[in-house]
Amino acid sequence: MIGAQVDQRVLSDIMSDKYPKIMAHFQQFKIDLSLITFNWFLTLYVDNTNIDVVLTFWDSFLFEGDKVLFRFALAIFRIHHDMLLNTRDGIEVYNFCRAIGDSDLCSPENIKKIAFGELNPFPMKRVTEQQRLHGFHHLHCRYL
Numbered sequence: 001m002i003g004a005q006v007d008q009r010v011l012s013d014i015m016s017d018k019y020p021k022i023m024a025h026f027q028q029f030k031i032d033l034s035l036i037t038f039n040w041f042l043t044l045y046v047d048n049t050n051i052d053v054v055l056t057f058w059d060s061f062l063f064e065g066d067k068v069l070f071r072f073a074l075a076i077f078r079i080h081h082d083m084l085l086n087t088r089d090g091i092e093v094y095n096f097c098r099a100i101g102d103s104d105l106c107s108p109e110n111i112k113k114i115a116f117g118e119l120n121p122f123p124m125k126r127v128t129e130q131q132r133l134h135g136f137h138h139l140h141c142r143y144l
Contacts, residue, residue, distance in 0.1 A: 072111060
């Protein structure tokens with residue numbers, strides 16, 4: 001489970017860089033991103049998207065590896081960027097995000113266009129460095 005927690009911290013870092021307005025909106029309502037995305041990563045998107053997106057994810061995941069976890073999460077947030085920013089409180093954000101994968105906008109075509117188009121080049125080297133940093137930090141803090 002440490003790896004999953006580390007990946008959540010890495011995703012939070014990338015989200016802060018790519019979508020600072022969303023992260024500021026989440027911080028305004030004291031929302032922890034991992035409460036939304038942890039399950040996405042843990043279930044490999046099976047529990048939060050429709051079957052077409054799941055199959056697209058799995059095709060990409062088996063071909064490219066774990067960076068697809070990050071690509072899809074970023075794409076989903078990009079697709080819903082403006083709608084997320086229009087939420088008025090934390091409960092509304094959580095409810096919106098709980099159903100985010102069922103949105104008509106969350107089609108395999110839209111996700112792939114962003115995940116493998118707009119997000120290129122994808123900073124996998126940075127992801128790996130951040131995983132090491134957060135993994136070390138997590139282990140270091142745990143055993144102090």
